[in-house]
Amino acid sequence: MTIEPPTSFTLVTLLLLILNSPLGVLSGADQYSKSDFPADFVFGSGTSAYQVEGAAYEDGRTASIWDTFAHAGYAHGENGDVACDGYHKYKEDVQLMVETGLDAYRFSISWSRLIPNGRGPINPKGLDYYNNLINELISNGIQPHVTLHNFDLPQALEDEYEGWLSRDVVRDFTEYADVCFREFGDRVFYWTTVNEPNVFALGGYDQGNAPPQRCSPPFCAITNNTRGNSTFESYLAVHHILLAHSSAVRLYRTKYRDQQHGFVGISVYTFGIIPQTNKEEDVVATQRARDFFVGWIMEPLLYGDYPISMKKNVGARIPTFTNWESKQVKGSYDFIGVIHYMNINVSDNYGALNIKLRDFHADMAVNLIYNQDLFSNTEYSVTPWGLQLELNKFKLLYGNPPIFILENGQRTASNSSLLDFSRVKYFHGYIGAVLDALRNGSNVKGYFAWSFMDVFELLDGYRASYGLYYVDHNDPELKRYPKLSAKWYKWFLMGRTSSIELVENEKDPSLVSDLGHLFE
Numbered sequence: 001m002t003i004e005p006p007t008s009f010t011l012v013t014l015l016l017l018i019l020n021s022p023l024g025v026l027s028g029a030d031q032y033s034k035s036d037f038p039a040d041f042v043f044g045s046g047t048s049a050y051q052v053e054g055a056a057y058e059d060g061r062t063a064s065i066w067d068t069f070a071h072a073g074y075a076h077g078e079n080g081d082v083a084c085d086g087y088h089k090y091k092e093d094v095q096l097m098v099e100t101g102l103d104a105y106r107f108s109i110s111w112s113r114l115i116p117n118g119r120g121p122i123n124p125k126g127l128d129y130y131n132n133l134i135n136e137l138i139s140n141g142i143q144p145h146v147t148l149h150n151f152d153l154p155q156a157l158e159d160e161y162e163g164w165l166s167r168d169v170v171r172d173f174t175e176y177a178d179v180c181f182r183e184f185g186d187r188v189f190y191w192t193t194v195n196e197p198n199v200f201a202l203g204g205y206d207q208g209n210a211p212p213q214r215c216s217p218p219f220c221a222i223t224n225n226t227r228g229n230s231t232f233e234s235y236l237a238v239h240h241i242l243l244a245h246s247s248a249v250r251l252y253r254t255k256y257r258d259q260q261h262g263f264v265g266i267s268v269y270t271f272g273i274i275p276q277t278n279k280e281e282d283v284v285a286t287q288r289a290r291d292f293f294v295g296w297i298m299e300p301l302l303y304g305d306y307p308i309s310m311k312k313n314v315g316a317r318i319p320t321f322t323n324w325e326s327k328q329v330k331g332s333y334d335f336i337g338v339i340h341y342m343n344i345n346v347s348d349n350y351g352a353l354n355i356k357l358r359d360f361h362a363d364m365a366v367n368l369i370y371n372q373d374l375f376s377n378t379e380y381s382v383t384p385w386g387l388q389l390e391l392n393k394f395k396l397l398y399g400n401p402p403i404f405i406l407e408n409g410q411r412t413a414s415n416s417s418l419l420d421f422s423r424v425k426y427f428h429g430y431i432g433a434v435l436d437a438l439r440n441g442s443n444v445k446g447y448f449a450w451s452f453m454d455v456f457e458l459l460d461g462y463r464a465s466y467g468l469y470y471v472d473h474n475d476p477e478l479k480r481y482p483k484l485s486a487k488w489y490k491w492f493l494m495g496r497t498s499s500i501e502l503v504e505n506e507k508d509p510s511l512v513s514d515l516g517h518l519f520e
């Protein structure tokens with residue numbers, strides 16, 4: 001591996017690097033550069049519609065289930081009405097992407113901006129906005145990666161037939177996808193149908209802590225004052241998502257692929273799933289947890305059916321695929337989007353199966369032991385080997401599909417320093433883990449840092465942030481400022497050797513000198 005010392009690379013730093021390295025050589029994914037990745041590997045960053053666009057009531061957009069959730073107060077009373085005003089600032093933001101050196105930008109389309117009633121007439125202003133954004137990206141050499149559904153089903157369809165709980169959604173989602181493929185598919189080659197259906201279904205239909213906020217006691221996480229039934233709705237929602245996804249893929253393959261030559265996938269949220277002890281029952285429980293979290297989506301895509309452990313523990317509450325549906329779902333992906341932030345420990349809890357009314361977690365029959373608080377703005381541990389472990393599982397258990405890491409990033413309080421060393425450390429570690437996985441035979445095609453800027457987060461609102469760019473919400477202009485992580489990512493994308501020690505020791509003045517200390 002070639003090492004190109006930056007000008008300020010000091011002997012002390014070099015010695016530190018050598019001492020820190022187990023074999024006394026610069027090896028593995030501590031010290032690497034972009035040129036260690038395949039030439040066509042894509043580095044990008046992402047946001048999603050409701051989190052960044054704002055203009056929630058402008059130019060014909062109607063509410064989605066996420067608007068409703070936020071306005072009910074579940075994100076500290078904050079909402080995406082204005083967000084980062086990306087709807088008006090997209091040109092400026094694309095320039096920041098150019099400045100950062102991104103190959104690609106991942107964003108999502110707001111279904112209720114494009115088709116305000118969920119089906120039927122297209123909103124011409126919505127069409128213009130996405131055409132403009134896509135054209136702006138392409139004319140600046142940035143590849144668009146588009147997600148169709150990111151927690152934001154049109155509220156009109158939720159009201160009409162309870163959204164993802166109804167089979168009607170398969171027809172309406174397919175028509176929405178048809179509009180997107182037809183209108184944008186000449187310029188968009190990467191489509192993700194539904195963002196992390198596993199987390200969407202658990203939050204939205206089991207625990208009730210995400211839109212559309214359905215659950216039933218005693219399984220509700222934040223309020224019992226709700227509709228829903230946690231014993232089966234999350235299974236039903238995922239079933240309809242898989243049918244809608246595969247129907248959109250079928251449509252793309254029959255009607256668009258020959259002319260447009262694009263790729264359609266779906267994304268899955270993954271933890272690094274670790275047994276709490278090496279006792280046999282914990283190791284078995286860990287695989288069961290992986291079946292429930294990941295196999296729930298991946299096994300239907302690979303084999304046309306749910307994992308055996310799920311069918312056994314859930315029984316009649318998990319829907320059955322007909323032969324025809326099973327055939328349509330099987331193989332309905334060109335790539336898998338992986339979303340990963342942290343590890344989780346698992347121990348066996350087979351006793352949970354004795355509970356009469358069970359939800360997903362009871363059916364899984366494990367204890368989940370989190371290594372960090374999920375719902376606060378504390379920073380994540382940097383444990384990149386967890387991502388490596390999961391990529392290895394995709395290789396061994398799920399057919400080694402082409403993978404884009406669609407989200408991975410560090411959470412900090414949004415009012416902490418622009419010198420976000422912990423985020424740099426996080427990206428450095430996880431991108432290195434992707435490199436190690438690639439070298440060990442994983443089929444990873446790209447990496448998207450979450451998030452391009454500080455956006456409206458599902459539960460944290462604007463209090464927690466993941467952005468490469470800070471957005472000053474006290475400024476009416478919502479000015480963006482690069483954090484240290486943006487500079488580091490740029491430095492890496494320019495082809496410089498990635499060295500965490502240089503950043504930590506502030507040895508490279510070009511990285512830190514021109515950053516304002518906004519909060520001091």
Ligand SMILES: *[C@@H]1O[C@H](CO)[C@@H](O)[C@H](O)[C@H]1NC(C)=O
Pocket residue numbers: 217218220221222223224
């Ligand atoms: C909901 O009700 C259950 C009892 O059925 C109770 O244990 C739980 O604490 C309640 N949850 C909330 C969020 O109020």
Ligand SMILES: *[C@@H]1O[C@H](CO)[C@@H](O)[C@H](O)[C@H]1NC(C)=O
Pocket residue numbers: 216217228229230231232317
């Ligand atoms: C939820 O559905 C189960 C059947 O799986 C039923 O026994 C239970 O009464 C339902 N609970 C509620 C709150 O409707």
Ligand SMILES: *[C@@H]1O[C@H](CO)[C@@H](O)[C@H](O)[C@H]1NC(C)=O
Pocket residue numbers: 274275276277345369370371
């Ligand atoms: C998770 O498990 C590992 C060993 O498998 C252990 O070192 C770690 O302390 C555990 N974390 C928690 C929060 O228990």
Ligand SMILES: *[C@@H]1O[C@H](CO)[C@@H](O)[C@H](O)[C@H]1NC(C)=O
Pocket residue numbers: 413415416463519
């Ligand atoms: C940041 O915000 C939190 C509340 O979210 C507050 O407790 C803390 O004092 C703030 N820190 C600074 C440096 O403003």
Ligand SMILES: *[C@@H]1O[C@H](CO)[C@@H](O)[C@H](O)[C@H]1NC(C)=O
Pocket residue numbers: 388389392440441
């Ligand atoms: C590399 O892959 C092999 C199997 O293909 C696996 O056994 C091994 O644990 C992997 N190594 C790492 C570091 O992920």
